[in-house]
Amino acid sequence: MFTTRPTLQGIHGMVSSTHWLASSTAMAVLEDDGNAFDAAVAAAFVLHVVEPHLNGPGGEVPMILAPAGHRPQVLCGQGPAPAGASIEHYTSLGLDLVPGTGPLAAAVPGAFDAWMLLLRDHGTKRLSDVLKYAIGYAEHGHPAVERIGAAVETVRELFETEWTTSAELYLRDGKSPAPGALLQNPALAGTWRRVIAEAEAAGSGRETQIDAARRVWREGFIAEAVAEFAARPTMDTSGERHAGTLTGADLAAFSATYEEPATYDWNGWTVAKPGLWSQGPVFLQQLALLRGTELDYGTPDYVHTLIEGMKLTMADREAWYGDSADVALETLLSAEYNDTRRALIGERASFELRPGSPGGRVPRLSKRARHVADNGAVDLPPAAGAGEPTVAKVHWGHPAGEPAADAGELTVEKDGSTRGDTCHLDVVDRWGNMIAATPSGGWLQSNPTVPGLGFPLGTRLQMAWLEPGLPNSLAPGRRPRTTLTPSMALREGEPVMAFGTPGGDQQDQWSVHFFLAVALREKVRGGLDLQGAIDAPNWHNDSFPSSFYPRVMKPGSVTVESRIGDFAIAELRRRGHEVTVGEPWSEGRLCAVARDPETGILSAGANPRGMQGYAVGR
Template identity: 70%
Template sequence: MFTTRPTLQGTFGMAAGTHWLAAQTAMAVLEDDGNAFDAAVAAGFVLQVVEPHLNGPAGEVPILLAPAGGPVRVLCGQGVAPAGATVAHYTGLGLDLVPGTGPLAAAVPGSFDAWLTLLRDHGTRSLREVLTYAVGYAERGHPAVERIGETVETVRGLFETEWTDSAAVYLPDGRAPRPGALLRNPALARTWRRLLDEAEAAGPGREQQIDAARRAWREGFVAEALAAAAARPTMDTSGERHTGTLTGDDLAGWHATYEEPATYTWNGWTVCKPGPWSQGPSLLQQLALLPDDLPEAYGSPDSVHRLVEGTKLAMADREAWYGDADGAEHVPLADLLSPAYSAGRRRLVGDTASHALRPGSPGGRTPRLPAAALAAAGRGRAVAAGTGEPTVPSPVAPADDRVGKGTEAFPADALPADAARHAGGPHVDRNGLTRGDTCHIDVVDRWGNMVSATPSGGWLQSNPVIPELGFPLGTRLQMAWLEPGLPNTLAPGRRPRTTLSPSLALRDGRPVLAFGTPGGDQQDQWQLHLLLAAALRAPVRGGLDLQGSIDAPNWHTESFPGSFYPRTMRPGSLVVESRIGEEAVAALRARGHRVTVGPPWSEGRLSAVARDPETGVLSAAANPRGMQGYAVGR
């Protein structure tokens, strides 16, 4: 079968991710005798420089790691809600949702501490050695990708009138970064250089220096600047100026933590995900809902229908049950993944598409959905999807202004508002109503260490740039509800349920595959497709057909509440790449799906690395969509 690129194979090391400079940075660290964890950390910091519209230093990152010969662990880089982030505080301001931008939406930043914890505990290189690549790109510049300038142009009015410190970085001389032009961020380079100086002043030890840098972030000059930025009144998506709740005490009191992964075994594959403080277990639920005869039907309209309906059921459970809850409100994950519960849910999949939001009752519990979700579901019609990470990160629409080629096409103004907007790229208005996105990096080394990470948040369009630091605060609190009593209700010290969801899969107890994608609510839909395709497609040179699995036509549904402000949904929706073909589209519409046909290469930004535990052969592949992701290795 035709693929856009070969699946890479080798024995030394492999890296794949959403930007070629990050993947190549990871490979450079491997070539310098670093391990997969050193490489992932270096690549993670480079992503903050070269994809500032997709992630930043004050964002967050969940990391799945499999040390050679050791157990799979989750390293949680998702910060918690500040002590002052109570429902009463937000509703007292007249808000019914956490704004999508501005300091009110800022959780405790988690990315920096998570990356440094990974480096300290599992890496071998010094902090200076892994940071040198990002410092160089920030200081000397990197060729800007198209999306940076596009994003800045859409937020130009906000930058010029309200967030003027952001304009100083991203609109120098009044011009947005042009594709291929060198983009520099000297303030960010100075921040990292100061962190390095303070770290090395603490003593000669590698771990000692890393912990000193963590303290400088959580309690020193970085923390002071972050807290001061949160206290400044800032225009946000509410149309008003608000101050945030993040304080120095919040920053000092949090650090990244290790956890056991949530797991499920399907067809010999044991899939590991972050826990239900993320949407990760929804992939496990989708696997648990697969019909026994799927391998025979995989790729047909019938199998797509059944996968879509399973996705809707899993995501309805996400809305009713997932969150950073414990005690009496704990998430009943064992019941949600149990054979009896899954069998009952599987019987709900009929011959026609459901447009309803149908959470289940694991262990006999009564599901409770947010009132806003019930209202959106009750309307029973397509509405504009929420802002946040894009669901169709596709190229600009064709010149004839029609979306979709090779099958039925539609004028952009005839599509649902959300699909039409995606066709033109990110959307940001004067009040900061934004669509950001996310990054991803996977690495495997010759010793068998494997890591998968999905950094996000702290986008250039999420909050004003802090001039003395060179980056903005994040906005992850927008994913929590202001309705009391829900698993994902905003509460001090709780993590807002995140869409960020890297994956690691094992065969016979041994790590084989690390993979992931940006895409907000779509991450665990697109990853399902990759896993199924990799498991069911014919091998390539004796190994997994990673590139073919990534290249295969993909789809997603938005028939559940979006995780981002303003938290709306499109009941019965199904967005497909035009390469799926006219007959498949017609068959799916006949089953009642509200099908939107997108451009041929528009669904997902997947990447993956793999290792054959029998032979030690490594492989990698990356997404061709968007002309940005790349895999490297030897």
């Protein structure tokens, strides 16, 4: 089978990420006798530097890690809503949606503490050993990828008139970073140098220094600068200036946590995902819907079945997922429940939002979701304070009926709201340690750059609803439901594959198709065909409320890569799907690594779309 690149194979270590410099950094750590977790931390901080339009230290990260000889566990770096982030506070400001940008949308930053916890508990390297790569690229510069400048140009007016600290960094001499131009962030380099210095002053032990760095972030100069800046009124997507609710006490109280993953067994595989505070279980529900179904891979019937199944699972996400979810995942994955749900998949495309009733419970949907469920329309009334354009006029960053130039990359509106974003990285080492992580948030267009630190805050609270009584309602101390969803697959209890993708709501659509492409097709050179599965034509649908402001949905829609073929496109349209044909390489940004437990052979593949992701190994 032709692929854009070979599936890499070796025995020492394998890395795949959404940027070649992060992948090379992780490999350098592996070559220096670091393990997969050391390598992942080093690569993550490089991603903050080289993909600032997609993630940053002020964002969040969920991870699934499997130390050699152990079952996977989730490390949650998703921070909660601050203590002052109540529905009453936001509605008192005249809002009925959390803004898509600005400090009101900032959850407690979770990424830094999660990476430090991973390094302390599972790594072998010192703090300075893993941060030196990011410091080098921030201080001496890196060649800017095309979409950094494109993102900055989209929000140029905002930077020049309101977010002037960001303009100082990304509009030097009035120019956005040109493709390939040397882009530096000396403030960020200085931040990490100071963290290292204060950590080393706390003692000589590796763990002592890492814990000291965590305190610096929570209670030291970083926390002070972040809390001060979050309190400043800032222009956001509402068209007004609002101060945030994040305080020093919120930062001091947060710690990343370990959790058991959600899992499902399918055709000899076990897939592990984060729990119901993420969208990850929709992947597992999709597999539960497919149990016992004959799948003829790549046919129009196969594509139709996956699209319709994903509509059902995403409807369940809207009704049942969130940090306060009160439905057991076991019920959502049960054979009885999925037999009932599977019967809803017909020959024609559904335009309905149809959450299930696990255990006889009545689904709870947001007002916006109910409007579409009742009326089958997308012309929702505008959010209070949202200004123009209204929801009806927003079409995912491109005109209605026209494909995005690259649906696998981020789309930025002029107000800074963002969709289709995020990073991903996977690492496996020669000892069998494996990790999948999806860093996100805190991108350059989410909030102004914090003076002296070189990074902005995130906007994850935009995914919570300002309506009480929903599993994803905004509440102090509650994690907003995240789209971030790394994956790990096991065979006979042994972790064999770590994978994931950026892409917001599209992540568990693209990832399911990737997984099935691996599981249902022939192997290459005796191993999993990672690159072939990544390269396979992909698609997504928008038949549910977007997780991102202004929460658009397009019932019946499906966007496909043109490579899927004219016959499949015509057949999908015959079945009633509203098909948008995208560019040949526009859907999905998968990364993947794997390990054969019997031979110890490692493998990796990376997404060619966007000409940015890369896998390395030997």
